Amino acid sequence: MDLADIISGDQRLAVVRQPIAHDSAVKHVTGQAAYIDDMREPTGTLHLAPGYAPIAAGRVTALDLEPILKAPGVVAVLTAEDIPGHNDISPKEVGDDPAITPERVNFYGQVLFCVIAETRMEARRAVKLARIATAPSMPVIDVDDALVANTTVLPEYAFVRGDPIVEIPQAPREITGEFRIGGQEHFYLEGQIALAIPGEDGDMYVHSSTQHPTEVQHVVAHALAVHDNAVTVEIRRMGGGFGGKESQATQWAVLAALAARKTGRPCKLRLDRDDDMIMTGKRHDFRVDYNVGIGKDGVIRALDVTLAARCGHSEDLSLGVIDRTMFHADNSYFYPTCRILTRRMRTNTVSNTAFRGFGGPQGMLFAERMMDHIAYVTGKDPLEVRKANFYSGSGRDRTPYGMRVEDNILHELVGELERTSEYWDRRKALAEFNAASPVLKKGLALTPVKFGISFTLIQLNQAGALVHLYRDGSISLNHGGTEMGQGLFIKVAQVVAEEFGVGIDKVKITATSTALVPNTSPTAASSGTDLNAQAALVACRQIKERLFDFIQETWNVGRDRVQFRDDRVIVGNREMKLGELATAAYEARVQLSAAGYYKTPKITWDRAKANGRPFYYFAYGAACSEVTVDTMTGEMRVDRVDIRHDVGKSLNPAIDIGQIEGGFVQGMGWLTGEELVWDSAGRLRTHAPSTYKIPTASDVPADFRVALHESGGNREDSIYRSKAVGEPPLMLAISVFSAITDAIASLKPAVMPRLDAPATPEAIMRAIRATTGGDM
Amino acid sequence: MAEVKLTVNGKRVTRHVPDETLLVEFLREELRLTGTHVGCDTSQCGACTVHVDGMAVKSCTMLAASASGSEVTTIEGLANGGLHPMQKAFNDNHGLQCGFCTPGMIMTAVDMVRRYKASGERLDEEAIRHELEGNICRCTGYHNIVKSIQQAAGEM
Numbered sequence: 024m025d026l027a028d029i030i031s032g033d034q035r036l037a038v039v040r041q042p043i044a045h046d047s048a049v050k051h052v053t054g055q056a057a058y059i060d061d062m063r064e065p066t067g068t069l070h071l072a073p074g075y076a077p078i079a080a081g082r083v084t085a086l087d088l089e090p091i092l093k094a095p096g097v098v099a100v101l102t103a104e105d106i107p108g109h110n111d112i113s114p115k116e117v118g119d120d121p122a123i124t125p126e127r128v129n130f131y132g133q134v135l136f137c138v139i140a141e142t143r144m145e146a147r148r149a150v151k152l153a154r155i156a157t158a159p160s161m162p163v164i165d166v167d168d169a170l171v172a173n174t175t176v177l178p179e180y181a182f183v184r185g186d187p188i189v190e191i192p193q194a195p196r197e198i199t200g201e202f203r204i205g206g207q208e209h210f211y212l213e214g215q216i217a218l219a220i221p222g223e224d225g226d227m228y229v230h231s232s233t234q235h236p237t238e239v240q241h242v243v244a245h246a247l248a249v250h251d252n253a254v255t256v257e258i259r260r261m262g263g264g265f266g267g268k269e270s271q272a273t274q275w276a277v278l279a280a281l282a283a284r285k286t287g288r289p290c291k292l293r294l295d296r297d298d299d300m301i302m303t304g305k306r307h308d309f310r311v312d313y314n315v316g317i318g319k320d321g322v323i324r325a326l327d328v329t330l331a332a333r334c335g336h337s338e339d340l341s342l343g344v345i346d347r348t349m350f351h352a353d354n355s356y357f358y359p360t361c362r363i364l365t366r367r368m369r370t371n372t373v374s375n376t377a378f379r380g381f382g383g384p385q386g387m388l389f390a391e392r393m394m395d396h397i398a399y400v401t402g403k404d405p406l407e408v409r410k411a412n413f414y415s416g417s418g419r420d421r422t423p424y425g426m427r428v429e430d431n432i433l434h435e436l437v438g439e440l441e442r443t444s445e446y447w448d449r450r451k452a453l454a455e456f457n458a459a460s461p462v463l464k465k466g467l468a469l470t471p472v473k474f475g476i477s478f479t480l481i482q483l484n485q486a487g488a489l490v491h492l493y494r495d496g497s498i499s500l501n502h503g504g505t506e507m508g509q510g511l512f513i514k515v516a517q518v519v520a521e522e523f524g525v526g527i528d529k530v531k532i533t534a535t536s537t538a539l540v541p542n543t544s545p546t547a548a549s550s551g552t553d554l555n556a557q558a559a560l561v562a563c564r565q566i567k568e569r570l571f572d573f574i575q576e577t578w579n580v581g582r583d584r585v586q587f588r589d590d591r592v593i594v595g596n597r598e599m600k601l602g603e604l605a606t607a608a609y610e611a612r613v614q615l616s617a618a619g620y621y622k623t624p625k626i627t628w629d630r631a632k633a634n635g636r637p638f639y640y641f642a643y644g645a646a647c648s649e650v651t652v653d654t655m656t657g658e659m660r661v662d663r664v665d666i667r668h669d670v671g672k673s674l675n676p677a678i679d680i681g682q683i684e685g686g687f688v689q690g691m692g693w694l695t696g697e698e699l700v701w702d703s704a705g706r707l708r709t710h711a712p713s714t715y716k717i718p719t720a721s722d723v724p725a726d727f728r729v730a731l732h733e734s735g736g737n738r739e740d741s742i743y744r745s746k747a748v749g750e751p752p753l754m755l756a757i758s759v760f761s762a763i764t765d766a767i768a769s770l771k772p773a774v775m776p777r778l779d780a781p782a783t784p785e786a787i788m789r790a791i792r793a794t795t796g797g798d799m
Numbered sequence: 800m801a802e803v804k805l806t807v808n809g810k811r812v813t814r815h816v817p818d819e820t821l822l823v824e825f826l827r828e829e830l831r832l833t834g835t836h837v838g839c840d841t842s843q844c845g846a847c848t849v850h851v852d853g854m855a856v857k858s859c860t861m862l863a864a865s866a867s868g869s870e871v872t873t874i875e876g877l878a879n880g881g882l883h884p885m886q887k888a889f890n891d892n893h894g895l896q897c898g899f900c901t902p903g904m905i906m907t908a909v910d911m912v913r914r915y916k917a918s919g920e921r922l923d924e925e926a927i928r929h930e931l932e933g934n935i936c937r938c939t940g941y942h943n944i945v946k947s948i949q950q951a952a953g954e955m
Contacts, residue, residue, distance in 0.1 A: 042893075044890055044893060045893070048889075049890055052886040052905060053834065054832070054873065054875050055875075058836070063831070209937075211897075212844065212846055212899035212936075262899030263899060295840055296840045508896035678893075681896055681939060681940075684939065685896060685939045685940040686940075687940060689940070712839050717937065719932045719934075721928040721929050
C-alpha cells in the first residue's frame with residue numbers, strides 16, 4: 024500500500040485511530056475490574072507464604088519446620104521434596120533456578136520452604152517459626168565483586184567491526200570514561216500473585232498475574248510432572264507488569280500449583296510487598312568502561328566499550344536483556360569501527376530480569392553519556408555532537424550488528440523538536456542564567472531515541488488469535504497478548520471492530536488463556552499490538568472470506584460491492600445487520616469462528632556471526648529537558664520537558680500518549696530518584712516504597728509538552744502502519760540525566776562531570792565535588 | 800475478637816472479627832468490596848484509600864475496630880448510580896492505565912477537592928500534585944490524573 028493511500032484511506036476509518044478509553048476504564052473508576060486477588064475464592068482455598076534464606080551464599084545445614092506445623096491454621100509445609108517433577112523455574116529450563124532451593128543458597132531471599140495455611144495471616148505468622156541453621160560463605164554482591172571473582176552466568180559476547188584497538192590511538196583525540204548505571208525495581212502496583220485450582224485427572228487451572236501465560240503453563244507442568252495440556256493458565260488483567268511479570272511471575276504460580284497438588288485444595292499466593300521487592304529481580308545495573316577516538320569535528324572514528332551487568336544468581340533472561348544493551352549501545356549513532364563487549368556477571372543477589380526496554384535503556388544511556396563527554400571536553404554543544412554522529416545516508420547507515428537503518432527519521436524529528444522546544448534560544452538564556460546564579464545552575468539537553476522493534480529471539484515473533492462471530496452479530500475476541508494497563512486489549516478490539524464495521528461495544532474482550540490460544544509469546548518487547556492485532560486481523564479476514572463466498576452464492580453479489588460499516592453490512596443494494604448476515608450464514612452451515620496466526624516478516628538474526636536484520640523497524644523519538652540543580656544540596660528539579668515521539672500512524676492516540684508520558688516518568692525515576700541498595704551481606708535495604716523512591720505527581724514537571732510525530736506512518740506493513748510504543752518512551756528520560764550533567768558541567772569548562780545513575784542528590788553532590796575539585 | 804459496627808456505603812454492618820483485622824481486610828474479605836486494593840501493605844502507595852467519616856484514610860493502616868462506629872465510603876459507594884464527577888473525569892481524561900491505583904487515587908482526589916472547597920483555598924495544579932504525594936501511580940506519569948482532578952474540581 025502506498026503511504027498516500029494510507030492517509031486518504033484513514034478518512035474511512037471509524038474505530039481505528041480514535042482516542043477510545045481503555046477497555047476497562049469504567050470498571051477501573053468504579054472498582055469493578057477484578058484482579059486475581061479480587062476474584063471470589065473457591066470454597067476451601069488455602070493461602071501460602073514463602074520462607075526465605077537469611078543468607079546470601081552458603082548452605083542450609085538444618086531446617087526445622089516442626090514449630091510451623093504446630094502453628095494455628097497451618098495445613099502443611101511445602102519443601103523441595105514435594106516437587107514431583109523438575110525443581111526449576113528458569114525460563115529457558117537450564118536448571119539453575121529452583122522453585123524451592125533444597126540446600127544451597129545463592130541469594131538472600133531465595134525460597135527455602137512455603138507454608139500452607141487456612142488464612143494468609145496464619146501462613147505469614149507461621150513462616151517466622153522456622154528454625155534455620157546455615158553455613159554461610161562469602162557472597163559476591165555487585166559487579167565489581169564479580170569482576171574480581173570472575174563469576175559469570177553466560178559467556179561474554181561482542182559486536183566487533185574493524186579494529187578499534189588499532190584505530191582509537193590514531194584518531195586526533197582519545198577519550199576515556201567510566202560510569203555506573205543503577206538498576207530499577209518494577210513496583211507494579213499489583214504485586215505477584217497466583218491462584219491454583221486442582222481439577223480432575225491431575226489437571227491444574229492457574230490464575231497467574233503474568234505477562235507470559237505459556238511459560239507459566241510449561242513450568243507448572245514440568246514441576247507437576249504432567250503434560251502441558253493438563254495445565255491451563257488464565258489472566259484477564261495485571262495491575263502493571265513492566266517486564267517484572269515476564270519470567271518472574273512463574274515461581275509463585277509454581278508454588279501455588281505444587282501446594283494445590285499436595286493438599287488437593289485451591290491455593291493462593293500473594294506476595295507481601297517487601298517480600299516481592301526482596302524476592303523478585305530488577306533491571307540490570309551496570310559498570311561501563313569506554314574508550315573512544317574522535318575527529319576534530321567531534322565525530323566518532325572508533326570505539327571500544329565494555330558493559331558489565333549484574334545478572335544476579337541465575338541466567339533468567341540475561342542473554343536477551345544484555346544482548347539488547349548491545350543492540351542499543353549505538354542508540355542513533357554510527358560507529359565506523361567498534362567493539363561493544365558485554366560481560367554477564369553472576370552475583371549472590373536476586374536474578375535480574377526484563378524491565379521495560381529490556382537492557383536497551385542501559386546501552387542507550389552509555390551512548391548519550393559518551394556524546395556528552397565528547398561535547399564537554401571539546402567545548403561543542405552536545406546537540407551538535409549528537410547530530411554530527413547520527414546515522415545518515417549510504418556509508419553511515421549500518422549498525423554494529425550489520426542491519427541497515429532504512430527508516431531513519433532522526434534528522435527531521437530532532438530538527439522539529441529543536442525548533443518547537445526553542446533549544447537554541449533557551450541555550451542562550453540558560454548561559455545567562457547560570458552566569459548570574461552562583462548556586463542554582465540550569466541544564467538543558469535534547470536526546471534522541473531509536474529503538475528496534477521485534478524480539479531478538481526470532482521464534483517469539485509470532486502470535487495467534489481466536490475470533491468468534493455469534494448469530495446475533497456480537498463478536499468474541501481472544502489472543503495471546505496480555506493486558507497490564509498498556510491498552511493492548513482496546514487496540515486489538517479496535518482493529519476487530521473496524522473489520523466488521525461495528526462499534527467497539529460489539530466486541531467482547533476475553534481473558535488470555537493457554538486453552539484458547541496456545542504456544543504464545545510473552546507480552547513484551549513492545550510487540551503486543553504489532554503481533555496480536557495482526558493475528559486478530561487475519562482471523563477476522565478468514566471469517567469475512569467465508570461470508571463473502573456465502574454472499575456471492577446467496578445474493579450473487581461480489582465482494583467489491585460488500586461493505587461492513589456503520590453497524591451494517593451493505594450487500595449490493597441490500598442492507599442488513601451483521602447479526603442477520605451471521606444468522607443466514609449459520610443456517611447455510613458457514614463456520615463463523617477462526618484462529619488467526621501472524622509471524623513478523625523480514626527478520627533474521629545469526630547470533631554466532633552477530634549479523635542480520637533482527638528488527639522489523641525502528642521507533643524514533645526525542646526529548647528536550649531542562650533542569651535546575653542546587654549545587655549546595657544536590658537537589659534537582661525538572662522545569663520543562665518537550666517530547667516528540669514517532670508512533671507511526673497511531674491506532675489510538677490517547678493510549679499512545681499515555682504510554683509516552685508514563686514511560687518518560689518511569690525512565691526519569693530510574694535515572695534520578697530510584698536507588699537500590701544492597702548491604703555487604705547481600706540484603707536489599709530498599710525493600711519498600713518508604714526507602715525506594717517511586718516518582719510521585721510532584722516530581723513530574725508541570726510543563727510537560729508531548730507531541731506525536733506526524734510521519735507518513737510505519738514504512739513497514741505493520742498494523743495500520745502504527746508503531747510499537749510500550750518501551751521506547753522510557754528512554755526519552757535520558758534527556759533529564761544529560762540535562763543534569765549539563766547543569767554540573769556549567770561549573771567548569773572542558774570537564775566532563777563524573778555522574779553516575781541514578782542522579783540522586785548524593786550522586787549529584789559527588790559529581791559536583793569531582794568536577795570542581797572541591798572549589799565549591 | 801472485636802465487634803465492628805460500621806456504616807459502609809450507606810449500609811449498616813456488624814461483624815465479629817479478630818482484633819488485628821485491618822479495615823482493608825474487613826472491606827475486602829468480610830464485605831467483598833474488592834475495589835479497594837492493597838498495593839504496598841505499608842500505607843505508602845495509597846491504593847487502599849477510602850473515606851472514614853468523610854476523610855481520606857489508608858485502610859491498610861487502620862484497624863477495623865478503630866473505625867467502629869464510623870461511616871465508611873469506598874469506591875463502590877462513591878456514586879449513587881452512574882458515575883461521580885471524579886470517576887467520570889478519570890474516564891474522560893484517560894487518567895488510568897492498569898487501574899490498580901485508580902480507586903485509591905479517586906478517593907484521595909474527592910477528599911482533596913472537598914477540603915479545598917470547604918476551606919476556600921484554591922486547588923491549583925501545584926496543590927493537586929502536592930496533595931497526591933501519598934498516592935503512587937506507576938503507569939500514567941500522573942499528567943492525566945492531574946487533568947482529571949482539575950476537571951472534576953470544576954464540576955463538584
